[in-house]
Amino acid sequence: MNAALFPDLVVNGERVPHALVAAETQNQEAPKGKPGIAWRKAVNAVAIRTLLLQEARTRGVEVDRQEVGPGLFETDEEALIRGLLDQVIDAAQPCETDIRAEWEKDPTRFRTPPLWEVSHILCGCDPRDEDARAKALARATGILALAQGDPKGFPALAQRESDCGSKSSGGALGQLGPNDTVPEFEAALRDISEGEMSAEPVLTRHGYHIIRMDAVALGQVLPFEAVRAKIAIAMEKAAWAAESRQFIMELVKASDIEGADLSMV
Incomplete structure (x- = not known):
């Protein structure tokens, strides 16, 4: 500059x-x-x-x-x-009437934390290395196409291709909640519906992930008294x-x- x-x-x-x-x-x-x-x-x-x-x-x-x-x-x-x-x-400070009115706009905004049951396939790389990142993305894109063509074969594909230790369990990571994983991975989880896979490989500090959402448990809506403060x-x-x-x-x-x-x- x-x-x-x-x-x-x-x-x-x-x-x-x-x-x-x-x-x-x-x-x-x-x-x-x-x-x-x-x-x-x-x-x-x-x-x-x-x-x-x-x-x-x-x-x-x-x-x-x-x-x-x-x-x-x-x-x-x-x-x-x-x-x-x-x-x-x-x-x-807001008055009681205004606080309740804000809650009543959409009480479903205030929930207990969600739980995600997730499986993934990792194509590991150092994101700071452009060549390694490009190779990992090409590999992840090909694996994603295979997974989309045979969703039931995801566990076997993970066992064969994933660079994560979870490969031994077919890529299953078990249940995850907020802050249980890196921010980029969690952001992707919030956009994937139950039974679906990420539309494209997701980049994190660990490399590219192909994510499958096995189950979602949305948090329970909290009563006004619990969220008033x-x-x-x-x-x-x-x-x-x-x-x-x-x-x-x-x-x-x-x-x-x-x-x-x-x-x-």
């Missing part, structure tokens, strides 16, 4: 070093081969952070670093921004986020910013 290709970021007369924007780009998603998108996102993020820090200092917010994990504390800037938002945001917390967080966004929009409108486009904030 050639920083010279992009204009300087100036926030209320404060010129922000390109190095700060460059460091922020690693936190921004963008299509492969289009670093300019990541840079523009980073510019906007840094501009907002700069605005918040300026406002915190104007209001005399004191740095009070809090522990955010075992032995891990906020930076001075994080503490200033949190202190500012604590000072200006006062999200009202969870709903209240989610609604309060949503209200806090909305007020924070409004506060930032007001700062943006009242500021002089060059080199960033915050019109969509």
